[in-house]
Amino acid sequence: MEKKQHVDFIIVGQGLAGSLLSYFLLQENQRVVVLDYPHKGTSTKVAAGLVNPITGRRLAKSWRFEEFSSFAKHTYLALEEELGVKIWNYRNIVRALHSVFEENEWVRRSGYPEFQPYLNDTPTTADFEDKMQPPQAWGELVHCAQVSMPAFIEAWKKLLVEKQAYVETDFDYQHISLQGNKVSYGKWIAEKIIFCEGAKATENPFFKNLPFLPTKGELLLIRVDGLPETRIYKQKLFLVPIGSGLFWAGSTTSNEFDDANPTVAGNEKLNADLKASLTVPFEIVAHLAGIRPTVSDLRPFLGLNAQFPEFGIFNGLGTKGALMGPFFAKQMADFLLGKGEIEPEVDIERFELGTHNGHFFTKLNS
Ligand SMILES: Cc1cc2nc3c(=O)[nH]c(=O)nc-3n(C[C@H](O)[C@H](O)[C@H](O)COP(=O)(O)OP(=O)(O)OC[C@H]3O[C@@H](n4cnc5c(N)ncnc54)[C@H](O)[C@@H]3O)c2cc1C
Structure with a gap:
């Protein structure tokens, strides 16, 4: 035995x-x-690894953001030392505001002390503007990060x-x-x-x-020539730079699914959102899916x-x-x-x- x-x-x-x-x-x-x-x-x-203080259409502040992000940063930086790989990346998120209402909400929130450190009303956009569909306005979320999960x-x-x-x-x-x-x-x-x-x-x-209420998420890995890789973009969907000209583009959310495979419907939705976000061509490198352990x-x-x-x-x-x-x-x-x-x-x-x-x-x- x-x-x-x-x-x-x-x-x-x-x-x-x-x-x-x-x-x-x-x-x-x-x-x-x-x-x-x-x-x-x-x-x-397949996760993008965003660490984002303000999320969703309603611009909600993430639960205990300061406490968790400071601990997360400390942990991932220690892991970087130990493993010799880049894990924690500081990246702001430039976010499209699609209507006057969204723009006003953004400005209103930037007046609140707990939101103020994270919202920039007047981001620089010159380096990417000609490659994106123009929204009503752009805002910028600062003190964000992307974890290379x-x-x-x-x-x-x-x-x-x-x-x-x-x-x-x-x-x-x-x-x-x-x-x-x-x-x-x-x-x-x-x-x-x-x-x-x-x-x-x-x-x-x-x-x-x-x-548990698991949700399936699908995304595309795409190549977009000339789009700066310093920030994350949120137009119709998130575009997250992951190196070598590649961007993580996503993602869908569905709580009704049969399996963990990428779907035709997911592909069509992501393609449509990409076309509504970018004015330049993009090349699809991969179509991936994962199941989030949401509760x-x-x-x-x-x-x-x-x-x-x-x-x-x-x-x-x-x-x-x-x-x-x-x-x-x-x-x-x-x-x-x-x-x-x-x-x-x-x-x-x-x-x-x-x-x-x-x-x-x-x-x-x-
Ligand atoms: C498309 C997408 C985008 C996302 N974007 C973000 C984001 O931007 N920011 C963020 O914070 N989070 C994001 N998430 C969520 C994030 O991925 C999860 O919060 C986190 O990764 C969950 O980790 P986990 O270890 O609990 O589960 P998992 O990563 O699913 O790991 C579970 C592991 O357990 C293994 N396992 C299960 N059962 C068994 C078994 N019986 N025997 C052996 N092994 C087993 C699985 O194979 C797997 O390796 C995203 C998720 C998806 C799908």
Whole structure:
């Protein structure tokens, strides 16, 4: 029989959540193994990574932006040092204001003290104006950033492999068991197993009743010659420079979908938005899709299973993983090590989950 390997934590999933959580646990000298499988639809692999203080048509201020962005910056810069890849990029967002109403709203908001540091009413536009369809006016969001999320998780995976802390495997819930107060899975025995499966958590029998509302997002990678790569543009859609003349163009949002594949309808919508945004030709390099782990109350999911505290979850980063991920990964790590609490607003205990998780719990108990 294969000898069991003792670890402190098994982490399932190596998207943004699993990567950041394993980072903070390894920093505390914990023995960690990360199990991941390249499923279609991994959100982090296709995310633009925007860290944006003011979002949406209604110009809403992001929840606790100052606190989260300062922690995020500090974390990603430390990761850059450790991994030798660029992750945190300062980039302002120039945003098209499509009507007099939108322009007035922008100006009105810039008068509020909490919005003022982030809104510039009179951005320079000369360097890109001839390549974009002219809107009513342009505004500029400052103190924004773009996190190179795919580059981060790729580099982090390499480091985990070097530390022999990464295994590519499709985790099978049927093969998990409890041995006393430890978790046994495959060749590992762990104090705890923490699930970071992104939208695939909807298949997890141990956290069955969490109100996930996954949304599919599609995007195009395009080449646009001559469009400056210093800022992010938001015309009909976001155009995010990702280097070598390439732009991430997106994205769609749909909560009704059959699978994680790019669709014809998504392609048509993105093409139409691009034509309504750019006045210059663009070349489509790729069409990609991912499933965001969005949730009903827009707050992350942190916590342990009430009946089996050997099982934990860190998920629900939704559309703001780049901004909120580092702060809550650290909070989860501190909690797991008995060094801190989970805030009630993100604790899964805020939901009535019950303990009826079917045959899995019967099996675990037997
Ligand atoms: C089009 C698009 C644009 C986005 N833009 C932004 C943005 O600009 N800014 C921002 O902050 N966020 C953005 N997001 C959201 C962002 O991607 C998420 O907040 C974040 O990446 C979620 O990370 P995660 O680790 O929870 O999930 P994921 O990245 O989906 O990772 C989950 C991992 O778990 C693995 N896994 C699942 N089940 C198993 C299993 N049984 N066995 C083994 N492995 C398993 C998966 O294969 C995957 O590798 C965007 C998302 C999309 C789709």
